[in-house]
Amino acid sequence: MLHTVQKTCRTSWCRLVSDFISKCQVSTSAAVLQNLGSSSSGTQFIHAERGSGVGVKQTTPVYDRRQPLPLITSRKIDFPNRFIKPRQAWLETLSSIEDEKLGIVDLHPDIFCTYPRLDILHENVKWQTTYKRISFAKTKTRAEVRGGGKKPWPQKYPSKSRQGSRRSPLWKGGGVAKGPRGSRSYFCLLNTSKKVLGLRVALSVKYAQDDLHIVDSLEIPTSEKKYIEELIESRQWGLSVLFIDETDVVSENFARALDKIPHFNVMPVYGLNVYSMLKHNTLVMTLGAVEAVEQKLLEHLHSTENRDKKYVLNS
Numbered sequence: 001m002l003h004t005v006q007k008t009c010r011t012s013w014c015r016l017v018s019d020f021i022s023k024c025q026v027s028t029s030a031a032v033l034q035n036l037g038s039s040s041s042g043t044q045f046i047h048a049e050r051g052s053g054v055g056v057k058q059t060t061p062v063y064d065r066r067q068p069l070p071l072i073t074s075r076k077i078d079f080p081n082r083f084i085k086p087r088q089a090w091l092e093t094l095s096s097i098e099d100e101k102l103g104i105v106d107l108h109p110d111i112f113c114t115y116p117r118l119d120i121l122h123e124n125v126k127w128q129t130t131y132k133r134i135s136f137a138k139t140k141t142r143a144e145v146r147g148g149g150k151k152p153w154p155q156k157y158p159s160k161s162r163q164g165s166r167r168s169p170l171w172k173g174g175g176v177a178k179g180p181r182g183s184r185s186y187f188c189l190l191n192t193s194k195k196v197l198g199l200r201v202a203l204s205v206k207y208a209q210d211d212l213h214i215v216d217s218l219e220i221p222t223s224e225k226k227y228i229e230e231l232i233e234s235r236q237w238g239l240s241v242l243f244i245d246e247t248d249v250v251s252e253n254f255a256r257a258l259d260k261i262p263h264f265n266v267m268p269v270y271g272l273n274v275y276s277m278l279k280h281n282t283l284v285m286t287l288g289a290v291e292a293v294e295q296k297l298l299e300h301l302h303s304t305e306n307r308d309k310k311y312v313l314n315s
Contacts, residue, residue: 084109114204124198124274133186142167142175196300198274223256238281246288
């Protein structure tokens with residue numbers, strides 16, 4: 001008898017709780033729909049009923065169908081390395097000052113995970129700063145210096161050495177022996193293999209130091225330079241930033257924003273070099289630029305152009 005009373009009380013209590021919860025849900029949904037219908041935030045509703053010509057307001061709002069972030073993306077990598085896993089980096093955007101992540105990008109380990117070679121970086125930087133140098137230094141010989149036609153003293157002058165002209169290289173104001181003679185070019189070439197290795201090492205160093213950032217595009221909402229300055233300062237990208245795009249044409253807003261900032265530079269992907277990467281604190285590349293760089297460097301690494309070439313020793 002006691003067990004039956006307890007069971008009946010428990011059943012009635014559960015029924016009361018369930019009724020209360022259902023009433024709360026109904027009132028909450030009605031309040032939400034009322035707020036949605038009376039709000040002025042610009043929420044769009046469908047005003048046409050299927051099969052009738054009378055406009056009827058539908059209570060189902062149209063929401064943004066954007067997928068939740070971040071989106072884990074995957075890229076097809078040519079010539080994958082069997083022993084080293086692909087490196088990964090965040091895909092960011094410049095459309096907002098906040099650091100919003102759009103996804104994860106796979107990077108080829110042969111390009112962004114190369115052993116650091118300081119000697120290769122030094123050779124590339126030395127070559128880039130030397131090959132375009134032209135020296136215009138020129139000195140006059142004893143034949144070009146003014147004066148010196150008369151012998152300073154007789155040949156057998158006592159206690160003095162024999163001299164034939166005051167414009168001798170031994171005299172002050174005389175000509176210069178074996179000095180620079182006019183314009184001289186220091187043009188030189190560097191092996192293609194060292195150039196490719198230098199780019200790989202520089203990209204790997206930037207990636208290892210967390211100074212490499214990948215964005216979807218270089219589009220920004222405004223042309224004010226204050227926007228790009230606040231964006232770089234909030235993300236702590238350093239004092240100098242190099243932007244790399246897959247084409248040599250950028251948007252008008254981005255060009256106007258970077259026009260008056262000398263330490264923020266933009267460069268097409270075919271102009272990427274070791275000296276510019278080491279000169280700037282941060283390297284920002286678009287996804288298209290990353291794909292173009294990987295494709296070009298992998299072509300050089302896996303090229304079979306010179307493998308079948310026969311080298312004959314000169315007799």
